[in-house]
Amino acid sequence: MENKEVLLKVENLQQYFKSGKYENRAVDKVSFEVYKGEVFGLVGESGCGKTTTGRSIIRLYDITGGSVYYKGERICAGTRSYKDAIAKAKKDLKEGLITEEQFVEIYEANKVEIEMAKADHKKWRRTNKGNNLINEIQMIFQDPIASLDPRMTVRDIIAEGLIIRGIKDKDYIDQQVYKILDTVGLVQEHASRYPHEFSGGQRQRIGIARAIIMNPELIIADEPISALDVSIQAQVINLLHELSEKMGLTILFIAHDLAVVKYFSDRIAVMYFGKIVELATSDELFKHPFHPYTRSLLSAIPVPDPITEKNRKRVTYNPMLDHDYSSEAPTMREVYPGHFVLCNTEEFERYQKECEETK
Secondary structure (H helix, E strand, C coil): CCCCCEEEEEEEEEEEEEECCEEEEEEEEEEEEEECCCEEEEECCCCCCHHHHHHHHCCCCCCCEEEEEECCEEEEECCHHHHHHHHHHHHHHHCCCCCHHHHHHHHHHHHHHHHHHHHHHHHCCCCHHHHHHHHHEEEECCCCCCCCCCCCCHHHHHHHHHHHHCCCCHHHHHHHHHHHHHHCCCCHHHHHCCHHHCCHHHHHHHHHHHHHCCCCCEEEEECCCCCCCHHHHHHHHHHHHHHHHHHCCEEEEEECCHHHHHHHCCEEEEEECCEEEEEEEHHHHHHCCCCHHHHHHHHCCCCCCHHHHHHCCCCCCCHHHHCCCCCCCCEEEEEECCEEEEECHHHHHHHHHHHHHHC
16 A cells, blocks of 8 residues: 555544534544545444544535645645644643743744645635635535435536536537436436436436546545445445446545445445544455454444344443553554554554464
8 A cells, every 4th residue: 555646635634513612523633544546435333423524525614623635735724733732832831831932932833834724725715726626526425315406407416517617518518417327327318307206326326427527536425325225225336336447536435334335445444433443454354353343343244144143242332341541542553564443552462462363
């Protein structure tokens, strides 16, 4: 993986939401890289922050803190960590823990970072670079009916991105729409119909067509099959797989079904309570899961064998019992080349020992 080009880099991403005097840390210092041409799976239970991460990357939210880099350029920048550093410095100065000169140094350094973050945010908001970003990063949403305008025809829905880009040739737009409809398994006659006239699987194909007509490099697929029947899920997954190979797409695949993610993804990041707890290649994660939460998720995958399923034992994850972080907070550490786990020193040594015994 070292020789592969990093297309997307997420660094200490924070996305907090305030509700009155309370604050919900939906995404808390999440970091990962997505290589060009790969399918990167992001899995976890409902409410763990997967969708918020995807929406933050594509700038549907203004991120609270951290940075997101696309092709080496920062496209999202938050100021929370810099403001927190200034607030801590003020407190330390008041308590006599640092000198006034040290405070000024910390203040000036973080003030510069805040100004740079604001400048990067403004640069990508209303510029040609921002428009190019929209072209190159597209999103497929979880609920196909909620993400399609019921008052627009399929032709208008798919062509909207081209029109926003400034294309006015109706014949050219029609040709592109028909071509994309054929690519996703629909027919030209569907272009004049409305979303309510289609099944769930067909609506999701329309959503995929709307995304790929922009010829993007990165697709953020937010649980694209969770609202579909099981028989249709395989068709949509196979379609995405074919498109990724045919168009050279890079896909950030968000899901809670580990079995599907294993089939579709090159690498997988497991997310829990706003944090990534484990990251490895698909095969490595399933063969040697280290984090207790990952083991719990894997134990919940149903097996198509009545005897095995009857004897299958679920692993329950309880963070209060499975970890002791009273003396040392956990950090992401590389237990095995390419295999990262959120753990403290004691857990890290234990995981390394397990790794040596199983390799």
